[in-house]
Amino acid sequence: ASAALGAAALPAARATGAEPALEVPAWTRTPGEPVLWHAYGQPDAHEAHVVRRTRGTAVLPGAASSLTPLQNLHGIITPTGLVFERHHAGIPQIDPAQHRLVVHGLVQRPLILSMDDLVRFPAVSRIHFLECSGNTGVEWRGAASTSIQQSHGLLSCCEWTGVRLSTILQEVGVDPAAAWVLAEGADGAAMSRSIPIAKAWEDALLVYAQNGEMLRPEHGYPLRLFLPGWEGNASIKWLRRLKLGAAPFMTREETSKYTDSLPDGKARQFTFTMEAKSVITYPAVDHRLRGRGYYEISGLAWTGQGRVKRVDVSTDGGASWREARLEGPVLDRALTRFRADWQWDGGPAVLQSRVTDETGYVQPTGRQLIAQRGLNSLYHYNAIQSWKVATDGSIANAQV
Amino acid sequence: ASAALGAAALPAARATGAEPALEVPAWTRTPGEPVLWHAYGQPDAHEAHVVRRTRGTAVLPGAASSLTPLQNLHGIITPTGLVFERHHAGIPQIDPAQHRLVVHGLVQRPLILSMDDLVRFPAVSRIHFLECSGNTGVEWRGAASTSIQQSHGLLSCCEWTGVRLSTILQEVGVDPAAAWVLAEGADGAAMSRSIPIAKAWEDALLVYAQNGEMLRPEHGYPLRLFLPGWEGNASIKWLRRLKLGAAPFMTREETSKYTDSLPDGKARQFTFTMEAKSVITYPAVDHRLRGRGYYEISGLAWTGQGRVKRVDVSTDGGASWREARLEGPVLDRALTRFRADWQWDGGPAVLQSRVTDETGYVQPTGRQLIAQRGLNSLYHYNAIQSWKVATDGSIANAQV
Amino acid sequence: QVYGLGKPGSPAAIAAWNIDVAPDGTGLPPGSGSVAAGQAVYAAQCAACHGAKGEGKPADALVGGLGTLATGKPVKTIGSFWPYATTVFDFIRRAMPYQAPQSLSADEVYAATAYLLHLNGIVPADAVLDATSLPQVRMPNRDGFVADARPDTASRPCLQCR
Amino acid sequence: QVYGLGKPGSPAAIAAWNIDVAPDGTGLPPGSGSVAAGQAVYAAQCAACHGAKGEGKPADALVGGLGTLATGKPVKTIGSFWPYATTVFDFIRRAMPYQAPQSLSADEVYAATAYLLHLNGIVPADAVLDATSLPQVRMPNRDGFVADARPDTASRPCLQCR
Ligand code: HEC
Ligand code: HEC
Ligand SMILES: [Ca+2]
Ligand SMILES: [Ca+2]
Ligand SMILES: [Ca+2]
Ligand SMILES: [Ca+2]
Numbered sequence A, B: 001a002s003a004a005l006g007a008a009a010l011p012a013a014r015a016t017g018a019e020p021a022l023e024v025p026a027w028t029r030t031p032g033e034p035v036l037w038h039a040y041g042q043p044d045a046h047e048a049h050v051v052r053r054t055r056g057t058a059v060l061p062g063a064a065s066s067l068t069p070l071q072n073l074h075g076i077i078t079p080t081g082l083v084f085e086r087h088h089a090g091i092p093q094i095d096p097a098q099h100r101l102v103v104h105g106l107v108q109r110p111l112i113l114s115m116d117d118l119v120r121f122p123a124v125s126r127i128h129f130l131e132c133s134g135n136t137g138v139e140w141r142g143a144a145s146t147s148i149q150q151s152h153g154l155l156s157c158c159e160w161t162g163v164r165l166s167t168i169l170q171e172v173g174v175d176p177a178a179a180w181v182l183a184e185g186a187d188g189a190a191m192s193r194s195i196p197i198a199k200a201w202e203d204a205l206l207v208y209a210q211n212g213e214m215l216r217p218e219h220g221y222p223l224r225l226f227l228p229g230w231e232g233n234a235s236i237k238w239l240r241r242l243k244l245g246a247a248p249f250m251t252r253e254e255t256s257k258y259t260d261s262l263p264d265g266k267a268r269q270f271t272f273t274m275e276a277k278s279v280i281t282y283p284a285v286d287h288r289l290r291g292r293g294y295y296e297i298s299g300l301a302w303t304g305q306g307r308v309k310r311v312d313v314s315t316d317g318g319a320s321w322r323e324a325r326l327e328g329p330v331l332d333r334a335l336t337r338f339r340a341d342w343q344w345d346g347g348p349a350v351l352q353s354r355v356t357d358e359t360g361y362v363q364p365t366g367r368q369l370i371a372q373r374g375l376n377s378l379y380h381y382n383a384i385q386s387w388k389v390a391t392d393g394s395i396a397n398a399q400v
Numbered sequence C, D: 001q002v003y004g005l006g007k008p009g010s011p012a013a014i015a016a017w018n019i020d021v022a023p024d025g026t027g028l029p030p031g032s033g034s035v036a037a038g039q040a041v042y043a044a045q046c047a048a049c050h051g052a053k054g055e056g057k058p059a060d061a062l063v064g065g066l067g068t069l070a071t072g073k074p075v076k077t078i079g080s081f082w083p084y085a086t087t088v089f090d091f092i093r094r095a096m097p098y099q100a101p102q103s104l105s106a107d108e109v110y111a112a113t114a115y116l117l118h119l120n121g122i123v124p125a126d127a128v129l130d131a132t133s134l135p136q137v138r139m140p141n142r143d144g145f146v147a148d149a150r151p152d153t154a155s156r157p158c159l160q161c162r
């Protein structure tokens, strides 16, 4: 069915009743704050609501997460101060001069590298998304979140700069028997994951800078692993050690924790890839429409498999679809902003987006996911999201 | 002459004398700070030196500038807290609910737009550099700066989101006689510039978000003009008014201020374009090399005319050149990070970079600029920069 | 496409913000000001920053510099450099005095403009400026501006090096 | 290409950080611990967060859940879910007790592991674990894990809509 979204140009009647005569405001009648008011800048006081938030309260707030306020963001870059957090034993405060990276195990020349050493190697910069495998997990058992920050906020996108892990593997000389790499953090959890060596050679990065500046404490200062397109927990923060081995190390994080339970009681292990996903960030459950007329639907699409190929949007709950505009550049394993025109006629509507990635993978419905995986998987819920618009302009999270 | 930069793989002798036995540091032996330690994140305390700075002190610090610490940055995105400032009457603190944009003059439907109105229009996001026409102006009369922050720090690059000015021009209906647009700020300077209407149609943006979040106060909150590739002062901040006219308005900023004096006493006017420029940001005057061996030369190149096509680097003061690697994506009128391998043999060296843009324009030498424009131009100094490395690893600003 | 957003900007609604003045005088308000009145405005509102006689310090010099533009040390002031007298009015009205922009009456702005033009030897001591006379003032450096002539450097990469 | 940066990582230099334990027991340190000793360690160091008998609250339950994995409410604990006993040792050594990670001796970690395995009915009350015996403990859910089978949803865009 061909959709009529925005096809009919039906502008809202321009507000009549002229604006009251403009006055010269106080801030024009006086000089403002001096240069270097903040040597390191801060958001305006009117944006104080744009902050990370948690989901409920954690008994031990070091083993918890905070979420990115996607409802307030624009474009694809997440400002670093709003990039989501997930810690297992809080945020260590590391002295970068004392920090070391040990690379050992099945290698010819085990090495200890300081930060001064690491920044000397050739560097690369890449814009990539980072998503927690638990993102949107609260939606497995029905529409649960009343904010897109709660449902989809374990998601961010930054420019990462660091050294290719392959550069370091060449530096140490890899034993042919090596098949897995243990990555370990210097935090109180000594957080650890086993990574297949193919990923280490292919595109893994040892990152020290994020959006131009050194990493922040909560994102792994002074060094983290970064695995493009893979679940966030595997991109070990505060990275202190890489050990090459012949088999996976079977840490708690890849046995007890980040595995996906199936209805038959088995659990999928090493489910690293973040499959293609999209969500409309405006208008979303956080917003309210002010009357009928033109709205630009805007959202984010991404895939751990490469590039977004197309995004379709629906305003009738999936009965009809229409291709959205993709904002360029469409980058490999980065957020892609999509936009579509919409004339709201004032009636009920259900807004959805559906991404197709360059491998041909199409974002599934929740029903499709549940049919395959049941309700106990916790992770990797990448279903089409529905926002239900009521005639009064209010918007609800819905599963249709 | 073909250069030997890095061609010979001469690794520094790996430091002998094993690292003292590693101890488990205090930050691993205790849980760290809780999630939401900062609901809006901050840099690590060890990075407190990475801040904006001024050049000297201004008598009236509202009419001044601050500079971006390029010596500490990575990649192409400038974190918003470090984006340089230039104000003419300080930073106004504007209530976005009361802010308005007036669009009038030679138009069919003069309009008053609130921020709520503006964010309703279709949006675009673009990654572009912003550079002050005065950037590097201190170098016209000889090597003056002892920090790249001082010499080149009126330069940043962000993702900007907003409405195409062309969308607003269509909304108001442009009179065919309109040839220039006056843009005016709501600051105490009511800062104003005349913009040719062709630029307004082509790619000018009305920007409300920068690097994903709403503009910061010092960058024009809640609304600014953004003119890709043009000198920063023309991208009027705190934008309150656009007036279409048949001729330029000849404001103080385009007569007294942002004009470029020539030796014959005439001054060039409406010199908007930022011509192609590049600079090595590491190793630069702010750094010191720790012994011979491998270094990656890294820098930034950009052009107001489109895309960077190539960057060449020299380590012998321009006697020989070698092509640098360009970090992708190479975007239209955005900073482009370049990198080149260098084996420092411990001898004196002069590091230079030279950009060629897609129009074929090649970054000039200081001598070429002075031959054309003399020494009184103040603005638009885009010469090749030289960093002189001494045998002790110290680095000086030099003109060779 | 028209989106139908915003409100009409009637002349009355936008009047307080519509302050620009063009070289032909468009935008100049009713009112007038003499050099003598300007001297008083200047002494009270401007001299602290621009010097008793416009010689500058701490802020810009507003007087002098005639004949210096083609020298090694050009002194660029209203008198030596600014091409239009209307710009003086426009800038003072929108931005000065620095600590209280847009606080002067039209008469005060005309007067301050007249005084500064007089200090620069451009109008006589008995001059009175208004919407008619101000645009007729011809500034010494009226023809001092040329168009952007860039690109003006023709570098080519060293062919040997390619 | 080799850049020659860094310092050699001799076994002695990295020993304090080289704490991982593999399923085959590689990495297990000398020492041993009994269920009885573990009961004391657990009561002193662990019970406050994981419950007197490992039933959980405020932190994870460490005991129980056998037979629940294929139900609508799987209870995933060391006993019901973890495939390797070595992982219990590895995790306690690196991360527990939460407020003082890496503070336990090897004997204490062996003991706490033995006690938790006993509470889960996996080792007898007189068990003593060390580098030889621990890897030989067979966990109930040893074969409970399967490989990633994604993509497992085969959506195709509606052809009518294209
Ligand atoms: C508190 C200090 C202060 C006072 C008082 C002040 N000014 Fe200024 N004036 C400045 C500053 C600072 C600037 C430069 C502003 C900028 O950077 O754009 C300036 C700039 C100017 C300029 C532009 C100079 C040029 O060469 O571009 C003129 C003209 C001017 N002032 C006139 C006046 C007049 C007339 C008054 C009184 C009605 C006045 N000023 C009062 C501080 C002051
Ligand atoms: C101060 C509270 C606290 C104390 C004391 C504590 N733990 Fe924990 N424990 C936690 C928390 C919180 C987690 C979850 C950490 C995470 O999110 O990664 C945890 C997780 C665990 C797990 C993994 C559970 C799973 O299902 O993945 C084990 C096993 C464990 N603790 C054992 C112990 C032992 C043994 C001790 C004593 C030696 C101990 N804990 C003491 C708080 C505590
Ligand atoms: Ca908003
Ligand atoms: Ca890149
Ligand atoms: Ca550094
Ligand atoms: Ca774009």
Ligand SMILES: [Ca+2]
Residues within 6 Å of the ligand: B256, C060, C061, C076, C077
């Ligand atoms: Ca001046």
Ligand SMILES: [Ca+2]
Residues within 6 Å of the ligand: A256, D060, D061, D076, D077
């Ligand atoms: Ca558990």
Ligand SMILES: [Co+2]
Residues within 6 Å of the ligand: A133, A231, A258, A259, A270, A271, A272, A273, A379, A380
């Ligand atoms: Co997974």
Ligand SMILES: [Co+2]
Residues within 6 Å of the ligand: B133, B231, B258, B259, B270, B271, B272, B273, B379, B380
């Ligand atoms: Co210019």
